[in-house]
Amino acid sequence: MSHAYPPNNAPLQDHARVAISLRMTSESQPPLKAVIIPVTAFQQNCTLLWCTKTMRGAFVDAGGDLDRLKDAAVQHGVTIEKLLVTHGHIDHCGGTGKLAGELGVPIEGPHRDDLFWIERLGQDGMSFGIAGQPFEPDRWLEEGDRVRVGELELEVHHCPGHTPGHVIFYHAPSKLALVGDVLFQGSIGRTDFPRGNLDDLIASITQRLWPLGPETAFVPGHGPMSTFGHERATNPFVGDHVVNA
Numbered sequence: 201m202s203h204a205y206p207p208n209n210a211p212l213q214d215h216a217r218v219a220i221s222l223r224m225t226s227e228s229q230p231p232l233k234a235v236i237i238p239v240t241a242f243q244q245n246c247t248l249l250w251c252t253k254t255m256r257g258a259f260v261d262a263g264g265d266l267d268r269l270k271d272a273a274v275q276h277g278v279t280i281e282k283l284l285v286t287h288g289h290i291d292h293c294g295g296t297g298k299l300a301g302e303l304g305v306p307i308e309g310p311h312r313d314d315l316f317w318i319e320r321l322g323q324d325g326m327s328f329g330i331a332g333q334p335f336e337p338d339r340w341l342e343e344g345d346r347v348r349v350g351e352l353e354l355e356v357h358h359c360p361g362h363t364p365g366h367v368i369f370y371h372a373p374s375k376l377a378l379v380g381d382v383l384f385q386g387s388i389g390r391t392d393f394p395r396g397n398l399d400d401l402i403a404s405i406t407q408r409l410w411p412l413g414p415e416t417a418f419v420p421g422h423g424p425m426s427t428f429g430h431e432r433a434t435n436p437f438v439g440d441h442v443v444n445a
């Protein structure tokens with residue numbers, strides 16, 4: 201279940217943990233730090249992000265390889281206080297329910313419209329050889345919601361199209377977005393799954409992501425980081441030259 205589109209061009213290079221370089225504030229220490237930890241056979245970009253003031257953090261899309269995730273939190277001295285989920289696909293949240301139980305922390309996200317995906321995590325896990333476990337989020341998310349991690353506040357934007365309940369997380373002071381399978385460097389999310397919709401996906405990208413600003417850096421669900429400005433200039437599926445043509 202590769203999520204890049206077209207399916208066979210997914211940029212799944214085997215990158216190791218990649219530290220995210222963030223815009224510095226006037227303080228010597230940025231308020232948010234993050235590392236990307238690719239997990240599962242799909243090399244899904246799980247992000248460990250944390251509040252540098254409190255050293256409390258969250259995983260975004262803890263899809264699997266839970267021992268590696270827990271090791272990363274220990275290595276960076278981060279106390280995990282919650283798990284955030286962009287959407288209900290197995291590589292993004294197959295391990296989330298198990299990890300939440302192990303750590304005793306709540307799950308926030310995705311939007312309720314991905315419930316049908318979360319309910320089938322067990323059978324999808326068997327199909328793809330990934331441990332998958334359905335869960336009940338402690339909080340479903342909607343457009344305009346905010347989630348807290350330590351003293352950080354992240355905006356929630358509902359971005360349907362790849363899945364109907366897909367959400368993205370945005371930390372405005374860092375100009376950093378975690379967009380799951382909505383947008384990739386040079387590609388967009390697949391829309392050929394049940395309840396996928398290309399028009400919805402294009403609208404999500406142009407009306408919910410682009411307004412966050414061209415300088416905003418994003419972590420996609422797979423492959424390397426990019427910026428919204430770079431994608432507007434070059435993306436063959438959703439660049440300005442395509443959608444404004």
Ligand SMILES: [Zn+2]
Pocket residue numbers: 202203242244289291292381421422
């Ligand atoms: Zn994915």
Ligand SMILES: [Zn+2]
Pocket residue numbers: 203287289292362381
């Ligand atoms: Zn997906």
